Amino acid sequence: AQSVSQHNHHVILSEAASLELGCNYSYGGTVNLFWYVQYPGQHLQLLLKYFSGDPLVKGIKGFEAEFIKSKFSFNLRKPSVQWSDTAEYFCAVILNAGNMLTFGGGTRLMVKP
Amino acid sequence: DVKVTQSSRYLVKRTGEKVFLECVQDMDHENMFWYRQDPGLGLRLIYFSYDVKMKEKGDIPEGYSVSREKKERFSLILESASTNQTSMYLCASRQRDTGELFFGEGSRLTVL
Numbered sequence: 001a002q003s004v005s006q007h008n009h010h011v012i013l014s015e016a017a018s019l020e021l022g023c024n025y026s027y028g029g030t031v032n033l034f035w036y037v038q039y040p041g042q043h044l045q046l047l048l049k050y051f052s053g054d055p056l057v058k059g060i061k062g063f064e065a066e067f068i069k070s071k072f073s074f075n076l077r078k079p080s081v082q083w084s085d086t087a088e089y090f091c092a093v094i095l096n097a098g099n100m101l102t103f104g105g106g107t108r109l110m111v112k113p
Numbered sequence: 114d115v116k117v118t119q120s121s122r123y124l125v126k127r128t129g130e131k132v133f134l135e136c137v138q139d140m141d142h143e144n145m146f147w148y149r150q151d152p153g154l155g156l157r158l159i160y161f162s163y164d165v166k167m168k169e170k171g172d173i174p175e176g177y178s179v180s181r182e183k184k185e186r187f188s189l190i191l192e193s194a195s196t197n198q199t200s201m202y203l204c205a206s207r208q209r210d211t212g213e214l215f216f217g218e219g220s221r222l223t224v225l
Contacts, residue, residue, distance in 0.1 A: 004155075032212055034212075036214075043117075043203075043217060044203065044205075044214075045216070046214075049211070051212070090156065094212060099144055099161060099163060099169075099207070100161065100171065101207075101214060103148075103155040104155050
């Protein structure tokens with residue numbers, strides 16, 4: 001069965017620090033990849049997505065992610081985090097343009113002011 | 114803007130009670146989903162529906178059923194609630210061309 005792994009469950013950073021959150025998936029076929037964010041008390045919203053083309057994708061609020069097919073990875077990055085980035089981040093994968101989106105376990109990010 | 118509305122933000126039920134969670138979307142999406150969200154486990158798919166009266170089991174369908182009588186509405190039913198069903202339940206609908214899921218604000222269910 002397909003799985004999505006987010007290795008960091010909790011991350012604590014100071015403002016202006018750089019961020020990288022890991023995401024690995026277990027399937028070698030065609031995938032569509034997503035990062036979602038959930039701010040405290042809010043619903044999940046899309047940060048960015050990759051379907052094809054340039055493996056470096058840029059999303060909202062200065063986030064970007066790089067699809068590395070050989071490593072089955074889609075890590076999320078931000079050069080300089082802000083306190084307002086405190087949230088839970090979820091990586092998700094769809095196989096072969098199917099319907100079912102499989103989520104990773106999430107990473108809770110806390111940014112200290 | 115796409116809007117996905119879940120009928121109840123917070124519910125408290127007793128073991129054995131029947132629970133209905135309702136979800137409505139306003140963008141004419143064909144695909145709708147029910148997930149549960151638990152700390153450290155992320156989101157796990159319970160059921161999804163790809164059209165009216167069509168449904169498919171997700172990863173954890175046991176103890177749940179669903180109903181999709183109208184395109185805009187997707188209901189999750191717990192026939193006999195148990196304490197291990199205490200969780201946050203998230204409904205989503207999917208935009209066909211982009212694949213993006215749009216989520217509701219969630220329904221936090223506590224089963225005593």
